[in-house]
Amino acid sequence: MKMAFATCVQLGLSCIEEIYRIGGELDLLITLKDEKAKNKSGRIYLDEIAHKNNVPLLKINNINDQEVIETLIDHEIDWLFIIGWSQIAKKAVLETSTKGCIGMHPTLLPVGRGRAAIPWAILKGLKQTGVTMFKLDEGVDTGDIIGQGTIDLDKNTTATELYKKVDDMHITLISKYWDDIVKNSITLTKQDEAKATEWPGRKPEDGEIFNTITMDEADKMVRAVTNPYPGAFYKYGHKTIRIWSAKTDANKGEIKLNDGYLTPIDYEIEG
Template sequence: MSTHHVKEGAAGFPPSSILNPQSSTAVVFAYHNVGVRCLSVLLAHGVDVKLVVTHTDNPNENIWFDSVAELAALHGIPVITPANPNESVVVEQIRALQPDFFFSFYYREMLKAPLLAIPHRGALNMHGSLLPKYRGRVPVNWAIIKGETETGSTLHYMTEKPDNGDIVAQQAVPILPDDTALQVFQKVTVAAEIALNNVLPALLAGRARAVKQDLSLGAYFGGRNAADGVIDWQQSAVQIHNLIRAVAPPYPGAATQLMGRPMRILQTLVTKCRASKDKPAFYVKEGRAYAICGEGVLRVLRFELDGAELSAEEFAGRYGVQRFEFNC
């Protein structure tokens, strides 16, 4: 793992001799656990947070994470939840605060030029990857799907183009072969807290120098939806295992069909078994469930059929131990 943070004065900012870190003000755009932990870091360092801009929780979304709004309320910080932060009335409300900094921590809306021009000393975003890798949406899930063994968090200056501004701090964490997206996201949250905590004194004192990204070393990735979690059983066991752990609960889970019924595969292990050229199929042997893939075999630790989670023994008791081909 590595830690990188800024060293000397940032071009265009006032010299550190006329800055008072204790009087730095900020408007914070934040959501999710990263938002909670990074807002906590700002408060611990004495940043005067004038306003928190967050999201109203979507009732159709599985809200398994902590609340930025609750943390802000605990500290008496005003909170707004605009559908579009770039609306003129919101821009003017924020402009009137004359903040030194913007900080964006897992906020889901892009900030446009009129907003980004407001903070005197820059607008910074915490992204959940080791930029320039995995710019864009859901970087933790994409990193797992692509079989990465490392990811992390990156604090960078915001521009109108997503995730391409100069890097201020970066903290890496490992991705182990069986880590789920939730487990990696928890590590990335800690990485964000460490990166921000390490660099914030230099940033507030005006000694922070950002490093330009080489965008050729990474790529942009878009968002994902439930349809992207449908398993292609012609892929290898490793590829399918990576998808399953990347979308495991609290995310929607990897989907397939068995005996014409909806099935979710929730947890797997890659085995050393070599399958014959049989079609992809599900079966139970000696009390354990397995899935034959396009190449290799997965042990299926947890699965649901028709919305109900079953053990391997329960499945065998109801349906037998013969092989059942997947319907998709």
């Protein structure tokens, strides 16, 4: 069974490292060209691990490029992992690998299809989230499920902590299902469309703190978009406070909110 892996972020690199740690092999690595997505959260480069393991590395602009299809055919790839990749693979790519394509999504699908899964889990105040390994189809996070792992959250969980837990769960799922994938003995479970939800994408400007929001909302915002994300921010005059951690208080603080105050702890002043 010949395997390829496409990624450009840490979650995918962690999976690749785990595959080699457990004695697995990859026949092709695919990533974005060096100049693309330099500011993407968790952006990594695969040159070192490709060289270390003597595996071909293809650098591309888009996962649907004809070059990708031709390279998959040339290497006779059976399974293509596409993990930590924002571009949606189209039918031609999905069908080029003889067995198909496998992805992972940091929610318990069918809940939370779409973008920004880690920030949204915190913003929505979820007590539990997770990671789903699934076979890709033409939809967005709609394919049949291979396996899932759950992650607990509490009222203090930050994006930094959750990203690490999500990373660890990617490693756990790769390790758990690698042999089944190699032996082509995975069991696929269809998603329950009645339970499906979709979360929209988020932009850096969505992290702004306004005086009209509550302490709870401000606290969640700071925790949800701290590292590795762009950070929450508050504007005053011509300056901006970039907030990486903060505390709230009903009676005193530096930034007035609807029902109290927010005081930045770890922050930067811009402008």
